[in-house]
Amino acid sequence: MSLRIVVTVKYVPDATGDRHFADDLTVDRDDVDGLLSELDEYAVEQALQISENSDDDVEVTVLTVGPEDAKDALRKALSMGADKAIHVEDDDLHGTDAIGTSLVLAKAVEKAGYDLVVSGMASTDGTMGVVPALLAERLGVPQVTLLSEVSVEDGVVKGRRDGDSATEQLEASLPAVVSVTDQSGEARYPSFKGIMAAKKKPVESWDLSDLDIDEDEVGLENAYTVVESAAERPARTAGTIVKDEGEGGKQLAEFLAGQKFI
Amino acid sequence: MAEVLVYVDHVDGAVRKPTLELLTLARRVGEPVAVALGNGAGDTAAALAEHGAVKVLTHEAAEYGDYLVVPKVDALQAAVAAVSPAAVLVPSSAEGKEIAARLALRLGSGIITDAVDLEAGDEGPVATQSVFAAAFTTKSRVSKGTPVITVKPNSAAVEAAPAAGAVEALSVTFSAAATGTKVTSRTPRESTGRPELTEAAIVVSGGRGVNGAENFAIIEALADSLGAAVGASRAAVDAGWYPHTNQVGQTGKSVSPQLYIASGISGAIQHRAGMQTSKTIVAINKDAEAPIFELVDYGVVGDLFDVVPQLTEEVKTRKG
Numbered sequence: 001m002s003l004r005i006v007v008t009v010k011y012v013p014d015a016t017g018d019r020h021f022a023d024d025l026t027v028d029r030d031d032v033d034g035l036l037s038e039l040d041e042y043a044v045e046q047a048l049q050i051s052e053n054s055d056d057d058v059e060v061t062v063l064t065v066g067p068e069d070a071k072d073a074l075r076k077a078l079s080m081g082a083d084k085a086i087h088v089e090d091d092d093l094h095g096t097d098a099i100g101t102s103l104v105l106a107k108a109v110e111k112a113g114y115d116l117v118v119s120g121m122a123s124t125d126g127t128m129g130v131v132p133a134l135l136a137e138r139l140g141v142p143q144v145t146l147l148s149e150v151s152v153e154d155g156v157v158k159g160r161r162d163g164d165s166a167t168e169q170l171e172a173s174l175p176a177v178v179s180v181t182d183q184s185g186e187a188r189y190p191s192f193k194g195i196m197a198a199k200k201k202p203v204e205s206w207d208l209s210d211l212d213i214d215e216d217e218v219g220l221e222n223a224y225t226v227v228e229s230a231a232e233r234p235a236r237t238a239g240t241i242v243k244d245e246g247e248g249g250k251q252l253a254e255f256l257a258g259q260k261f262i
Numbered sequence: 263m264a265e266v267l268v269y270v271d272h273v274d275g276a277v278r279k280p281t282l283e284l285l286t287l288a289r290r291v292g293e294p295v296a297v298a299l300g301n302g303a304g305d306t307a308a309a310l311a312e313h314g315a316v317k318v319l320t321h322e323a324a325e326y327g328d329y330l331v332v333p334k335v336d337a338l339q340a341a342v343a344a345v346s347p348a349a350v351l352v353p354s355s356a357e358g359k360e361i362a363a364r365l366a367l368r369l370g371s372g373i374i375t376d377a378v379d380l381e382a383g384d385e386g387p388v389a390t391q392s393v394f395a396a397a398f399t400t401k402s403r404v405s406k407g408t409p410v411i412t413v414k415p416n417s418a419a420v421e422a423a424p425a426a427g428a429v430e431a432l433s434v435t436f437s438a439a440a441t442g443t444k445v446t447s448r449t450p451r452e453s454t455g456r457p458e459l460t461e462a463a464i465v466v467s468g469g470r471g472v473n474g475a476e477n478f479a480i481i482e483a484l485a486d487s488l489g490a491a492v493g494a495s496r497a498a499v500d501a502g503w504y505p506h507t508n509q510v511g512q513t514g515k516s517v518s519p520q521l522y523i524a525s526g527i528s529g530a531i532q533h534r535a536g537m538q539t540s541k542t543i544v545a546i547n548k549d550a551e552a553p554i555f556e557l558v559d560y561g562v563v564g565d566l567f568d569v570v571p572q573l574t575e576e577v578k579t580r581k582g
């Protein structure tokens with residue numbers, strides 16, 4: 001038996017940097033350093049653990065859609081232990097929204113061949129958290145998402161989903177799309193050996209024509225949503241700061257009473 | 263006036279507050295038609311009518327509880343076909359966003375998630391979003407198909423607006439995909455008796471400075487004196503001091519209460535992303551240089567183990 005796992009990852013602007021918008025109201029990716037989205041590290045980790053815990057012959061492929069620099073995200077995943085990588089890159093992809101991105105990912109996943117897709121719970125820039133569900137809808141396979149625990153055995157994926165009002169145990173037959181949360185387990189750091197090995201691992205580059213996608217199906221012009229304006233949130237006006245000299249709690253209560261909270 | 267579909271989040275017929283807030287926003291763009299699914303769907307009608315639903319489409323079936331997400335997508339799709347709405351509004355829970363996304367794809371529509379406000383516009387509803395850890399505010403609209411928009415809790419006031427709320431049975435045919443992901447067991451979360459974190463008017467959160475699971479009792483005591491929900495920073499959750507379901511921040515819950523009290527929380531970007539839109543922010547921290555103080559309306563530099571209990575006592579005294 002063999003098991004083909006495709007992990008979808010995103011290259012995002014560093015959340016600790018000064019993120020802002022470009023003139024066309026897309027996320028500015030030039031002025032802030034990028035990196036593999038932290039939430040996708042959990043996806044890579046779970047894919048590697050599934051691989052390590054399996055008696056099958058498992059191949060882990062990392063897939064990203066993004067500009068040239070996005071290769072850094074693939075390189076990081078390869079150095080963690082993924083086997084190979086696919087980079088979908090095309091100038092026409094600039095400004096593509098979640099609906100369009102899910103199309104590109106679905107076509108790429110199908111072309112790569114898969115039994116299991118593993119995604120993070122959301123990106124750290126757009127934070128919509130909808131791509132795994134969109135991918136499952138497009139691929140026509142079960143969606144087993146937002147898992148804090150995941151296992152694969154005998155062609156069945158099982159996992160625990162911690163919802164707002166209940167904890168659910170889920171189960172589906174492969175092929176399937178899984179997403180994992182930041183509660184699924186700390187992601188490993190690449191070892192020196194892993195970093196060296198990653199340099200020799202294959203990275204394939206595909207463009208839209210490789211995926212039979214027309215340029216009018218993706219990109220900013222063809223997005224399903226329009227951002228009309230983006231404004232920096234006004235800085236909060238400086239508040240009152242007091243040093244506790246023994247009455248700090250009472251002073252705070254006085255403030256809260258003044259604001260009618262008590 | 264065009265109809266607007268509102269997906270109802272309810273537990274066995276008890277409508278959750280974010281759905282009532284959605285009805286307030288829905289009335290700005292059209293006539294709200296609610297869609298209630300699963301066990302107790304019919305029991306939601308009275309509350310929905312009181313808040314402006316002109317119609318309540320209901321469907322009960324075991325599939326909604328036994329399988330993940332897709333049966334609800336099938337039902338909403340059927341409701342869209344029956345009503346031809348001007349927009350579909352869904353509460354921004356994790357599940358709500360997944361339902362909305364799949365629905366949008368099926369309709370050939372765009373989707374906007376995590377709106378914090380909604381207004382009528384010449385070319386359809388305009389949604390306000392708070393992005394990049396709330397450093398920016400954007401206004402967006404869906405440009406293709408029937409707009410599908412998910413809205414965060416606390417984005418609008420709950421308003422009484424009595425309407426007919428006529429109950430109609432929705433006819434739903436489940437797709438082949440509906441039974442793809444089986445829910446083999448469900449364990450309801452134990453109630454703490456406190457308000458739901460994302461819906462609470464006041465949130466009291468503890469962070470690294472709380473320094474131990476047992477010390478969260480003083481955070482809970484303050485929360486209870488104010489009738490507040492309890493939150494925790496990622497540092498406190500990762501240390502195992504408080505459950506992840508209470509985590510406020512980028513990878514936890516995003517909250518926007520009237521009052522947010524941060525105790526022993528430094529205010530890293532990961533945390534700010536989840537609370538920066540709170541109306542009034544108060545912090546207690548030993549470190550006068552902590553970035554949380556840049557956000558506050560009122561801050562106390564001091565030991566939370568002195569300040570928080572004193573505050574709790576004072577609140578109790580004042581409330582009598």
